Amino acid sequence: MLGSTGSIGVSTLDVVARHPERFHVVALTAHSNVERVVEQAIQFQPRYVVMVDAKRAQQVRERLAARALGVNMAKNTEVLSGVDALCEVAALPEVDVVMAAIVGAAGLLPTLSAVRAGKRILLANKESLVMGGEFFMRAVQESGAELLPVDSEHNAIFQCMPAKVQTGLENAGVARILLTGSGGPFRNTPLAQLPAVTPAQACAHPNWSMGRKISVDSATMMNKGLEFIEACLLFNARPDQVEVVVHPQSVIHSMVEYLDGSVLAQMGNPDMRTPIAHALGWPERIRSGVPLLDLIKVAQLHFEAPDEARFPCLRQAKSAALVGGWAPIALNAANEVAVDAFLNEKIRFTDIANLIDGVLQGMTASTIEGIECILAVDQEARRSACQALERLRR
Numbered sequence: 001m002l003g004s005t006g007s008i009g010v011s012t013l014d015v016v017a018r019h020p021e022r023f024h025v026v027a028l029t030a031h032s033n034v035e036r037v038v039e040q041a042i043q044f045q046p047r048y049v050v051m052v053d054a055k056r057a058q059q060v061r062e063r064l065a066a067r068a069l070g071v072n073m074a075k076n077t078e079v080l081s082g083v084d085a086l087c088e089v090a091a092l093p094e095v096d097v098v099m100a101a102i103v104g105a106a107g108l109l110p111t112l113s114a115v116r117a118g119k120r121i122l123l124a125n126k127e128s129l130v131m132g133g134e135f136f137m138r139a140v141q142e143s144g145a146e147l148l149p150v151d152s153e154h155n156a157i158f159q160c161m162p163a164k165v166q167t168g169l170e171n172a173g174v175a176r177i178l179l180t181g182s183g184g185p186f187r188n189t190p191l192a193q194l195p196a197v198t199p200a201q202a203c204a205h206p207n208w209s210m211g212r213k214i215s216v217d218s219a220t221m222m223n224k225g226l227e228f229i230e231a232c233l234l235f236n237a238r239p240d241q242v243e244v245v246v247h248p249q250s251v252i253h254s255m256v257e258y259l260d261g262s263v264l265a266q267m268g269n270p271d272m273r274t275p276i277a278h279a280l281g282w283p284e285r286i287r288s289g290v291p292l293l294d295l296i297k298v299a300q301l302h303f304e305a306p307d308e309a310r311f312p313c314l315r316q317a318k319s320a321a322l323v324g325g326w327a328p329i330a331l332n333a334a335n336e337v338a339v340d341a342f343l344n345e346k347i348r349f350t351d352i353a354n355l356i357d358g359v360l361q362g363m364t365a366s367t368i369e370g371i372e373c374i375l376a377v378d379q380e381a382r383r384s385a386c387q388a389l390e391r392l393r394r
């Protein structure tokens with residue numbers, strides 16, 4: 001469980017706890033939430049807990065030791081720290097399945113470690129795929145790892161796709177992927193009000209309960225942009241074969257349109273435990289705890305085209321998908337810096353897209369030959385984004 005304390009991590013452990021005969025947690029990993037990971041370790045008794053930094057690892061050790069005195073629990077849990085330890089637990093021989101649910105670029109190395117070890121990877125951490133691009137997908141093919149999408153849209157597409165899609169969509173009889181998105185909390189907000197919206201408003205998603213970074217990405221529709229790139233990579237699709245459709249109810253999680261005109265949709269309540277349970281159980285179906293869909297109560301399904309003037313980040317991501325290579329890496333890095341600055345009230349909501357534009361325009365095009373190149377472009381874009389932030393604050 002990479003990122004066990006986050007929104008996806010908690011939902012995954014909720015599903016895992018419903019199937020004790022089927023799953024055993026080998027390792028939990030977290031960054032800042034000591035309290036939560038200690039509670040999870042006591043409940044799930046993993047062999048390892050990994051914290052990113054050593055100080056917090058020591059806090060976890062002390063708390064587990066204190067709890068183990070009273071009740072004989074979590075005694076066999078070893079607490080490790082550092083990025084190397086994250087990568088090691090993701091590749092342990094006793095691990096069959098890795099849930100990649102760290103947020104942002106920090107997930108790349110541990111997820112790649114699981115890929116190289118040939119694991120079944122349940123991919124929530126879209127940023128690692130957006131950054132890793134074709135290099136990431138090649139590593140999956142070379143190691144024989146299995147990549148199962150957890151992002152609800154890609155999980156929906158996966159469920160609606162024929163098996164042989166990696167040979168190209170047309171060969172598989174597919175005309176288009178219809179990638180749905182709710183449009184987020186600001187779909188109807190007057191444009192003049194957007195500069196003044198707050199982080200709390202941006203994080204109040206109408207349908208989904210998620211971590212703060214992805215919530216802001218949903219409000220800018222950068223999330224849909226990252227998913228656009230993710231869809232091209234996962235399903236071997238050209239950018240012109242993926243269409244974004246705004247669907248405010250979030251009941252249809254995406255669709256696949258076939259050459260004969262058939263459209264297959266996957267539907268369900270907007271609860272991440274459905275795609276998580278699908279990926280955990282695949283190819284079998286297991287219970288997720290999600291209530292069954294009441295279509296009579298839903299009553300109406302609504303669709304519209306995305307407004308790219310309102311959501312410039314979607315346009316930026318589509319352009320980055322066309323360029324490929326360095327562009328999605330720089331886009332992702334600039335977005336992470338900008339979203340963090342917005343959440344910390346250093347820039348306005350509308351500055352996010354401006355900052356990303358500035359970074360993308362200032363980048364020198366480079367060829368991506370391996371992980372070092374990916375990390376170098378990521379660092380260059382972050383430096384440039386931080387400089388732009390300084391200029392905005394002066």
Ligand SMILES: NC(=O)c1ccc[n+]([C@@H]2O[C@H](COP(=O)([O-])OP(=O)(O)OC[C@H]3O[C@@H](n4cnc5c(N)ncnc54)[C@H](OP(=O)(O)O)[C@@H]3O)[C@@H](O)[C@H]2O)c1
Nearest residue numbers: 003005006007008030031032033102103106124125210211
């Ligand atoms: N939430 C959703 O509904 C949803 C849906 C689709 C896809 N996703 C994707 O799933 C991923 C996780 O999203 P989320 O909403 O669950 O995020 P979240 O609630 O913010 O959780 C992020 C997790 O990553 C850990 N983490 C943060 N920074 C880290 C670092 N530098 N190194 C290692 N671990 C770190 C956090 O640890 P601490 O909490 O201990 O700090 C936490 O466990 C994202 O890539 C997101 O795009 C999420």
